[in-house]
Amino acid sequence: MRLTQGAFSFLPDLTDAQIRSQIEYCLNNGWAVSVEYTDDPHPRNPYWEMFGNPMFDIRDAAGVMTELQSCRKTFPEHYIKVNAFDSAHGRESLRLSFIVSRPTNEPGFMLERREGPGRHVQYTTRAYATDKPEGARY
Amino acid sequence: MNAAAPQLDLDAVFRESNIGEVLDGLERELIGLEPVKRRIREIAALLLVDKLRGSVGLSAEAPSLHMSFTGNPGTGKTTVARRMAEILHRLGYVRKGHLVAVTRDDLVGQYIGHTAPKTREVLKRAMGGVLFIDEAYYLYRPENERDYGQEAIEILLQVMENQREDLVVIFAGYKDRMDTFFRSNPGMSSRVAHHIDFPDYTPGELHAIAELMLQNMHYRLDEQADAALVEYIERRITQPHFANARSVRNALDRARLRQASRLFERRGGTLSKEDLLTIEAADIRASRVFAQ
Numbered sequence: 326m327r328l329t330q331g332a333f334s335f336l337p338d339l340t341d342a343q344i345r346s347q348i349e350y351c352l353n354n355g356w357a358v359s360v361e362y363t364d365d366p367h368p369r370n371p372y373w374e375m376f377g378n379p380m381f382d383i384r385d386a387a388g389v390m391t392e393l394q395s396c397r398k399t400f401p402e403h404y405i406k407v408n409a410f411d412s413a414h415g416r417e418s419l420r421l422s423f424i425v426s427r428p429t430n431e432p433g434f435m436l437e438r439r440e441g442p443g444r445h446v447q448y449t450t451r452a453y454a455t456d457k458p459e460g461a462r463y
Numbered sequence: 464m465n466a467a468a469p470q471l472d473l474d475a476v477f478r479e480s481n482i483g484e485v486l487d488g489l490e491r492e493l494i495g496l497e498p499v500k501r502r503i504r505e506i507a508a509l510l511l512v513d514k515l516r517g518s519v520g521l522s523a524e525a526p527s528l529h530m531s532f533t534g535n536p537g538t539g540k541t542t543v544a545r546r547m548a549e550i551l552h553r554l555g556y557v558r559k560g561h562l563v564a565v566t567r568d569d570l571v572g573q574y575i576g577h578t579a580p581k582t583r584e585v586l587k588r589a590m591g592g593v594l595f596i597d598e599a600y601y602l603y604r605p606e607n608e609r610d611y612g613q614e615a616i617e618i619l620l621q622v623m624e625n626q627r628e629d630l631v632v633i634f635a636g637y638k639d640r641m642d643t644f645f646r647s648n649p650g651m652s653s654r655v656a657h658h659i660d661f662p663d664y665t666p667g668e669l670h671a672i673a674e675l676m677l678q679n680m681h682y683r684l685d686e687q688a689d690a691a692l693v694e695y696i697e698r699r700i701t702q703p704h705f706a707n708a709r710s711v712r713n714a715l716d717r718a719r720l721r722q723a724s725r726l727f728e729r730r731g732g733t734l735s736k737e738d739l740l741t742i743e744a745a746d747i748r749a750s751r752v753f754a755q
Binding site for chain 1: 591
């Protein structure tokens with residue numbers, strides 16, 4: 326099951342040229358771009374790991390692309406996303422975030438039902454991948 | 464020529480790139496440095512012709528434009544590097560045209576595993592522009608075989624080779640030490656296509672530089688002061704630690720200081736704009752250069 330989080334995730338995967346021009350757009354707006362990865366794809370997991378440092382004074386997308394390529398090399402079977410942070414006063418938050426790399430096999434999520442008192446049912450999702458310990462998931 | 468063949472207009476490409484403006488500015492604002500200017504014009508011509516060739520499908524691999532600037536202190540290496548970034552940007556060789564100036568400290572780490580991320584960080588910042596490595600020979604310290612400089616050199620080499628279209632690296636330093644640096648790093652030497660030597664300025668050129676500096680600072684020399692400056696330059700050249708244009712700038716800065724204190728001592732009276740503008744002979748002759 327294809328993970329759909331962040332911008333562009335219902336589109337076919339972006340090519341490197343497309344990723345590059347998205348990054349270029351972010352840099353032209355003065356946003357700081359960073360690369361993050363994870364192997365816990367749960368939609369409520371906001372704590373992806375940052376790859377390297379946040380890149381504050383980069384002028385050209387080539388710098389971020391280099392970082393992205395080395396992240397892909399280090400974590401070929403992880404989810405990788407690119408974030409663009411806007412530090413403008415009153416904004417100070419992410420402006421754009423999109424997945425740029427995903428594992429070849431995405432097993433998807435299981436819907437769990439938990440019965441509570443009075444036949445009350447709670448629903449939750451759990452990624453099949455997280456059955457295995459971190460680092461051995463994909 | 465075949466009538467059907469498209470007529471190529473090199474002049475149009477030249478005008479379109481606005482490169483003439485930059486080259487003229489170079490001619491106007493950089494005094495002397497003939498070999499440097501000639502080489503810059505050659506590079507500009509090569510890139511323009513390449514552009515034109517590309518437009519008719521005669522593609523060639525992007526030329527390697529990594530350079531080494533050698534010359535004595537104060538001969539304008541950094542200034543020219545800054546211009547070079549602008550020229551390469553106008554010619555479309557680098558995408559952003561900014562200059563990132565670094566020295567050994569910015570590239571080499573202090574402990575094991577610190578150097579590679581540090582160097583990569585700098586390289587990432589420089590991408591799309593020009594990386595200027597001042598006193599590049601400090602990167603290589605043969606006397607210490609565990610020096611981390613070698614690691615920085617290897618990463619640099621790799622990026623210089625594989626990401627040629629992303630950045631241009633300019634190495635700068637004193638001639639003899641740079642020669643040793645390139646001799647001991649043959650890989651480096653073969654990847655640097657342009658070795659440009661910055662000659663020392665003649666006294667006449669230094670005088671012209673001083674005039675240009677004063678103009679930019681909105682000062683003026685009176686006649687005796689001008690004569691004093693000529694004499695100052697002649698004496699200063701023969702003294703140790705002479706750093707060409709930098710020495711001239713320092714001398715002018717000190718003359719400004721003396722002019723200011725001279726005016727300050729006269730307070731109570733009125734000053735004209737002329738007084739504020741003019742540097743007198745006494746301001747220059749007070750220099751220790753004349754003491755000997």
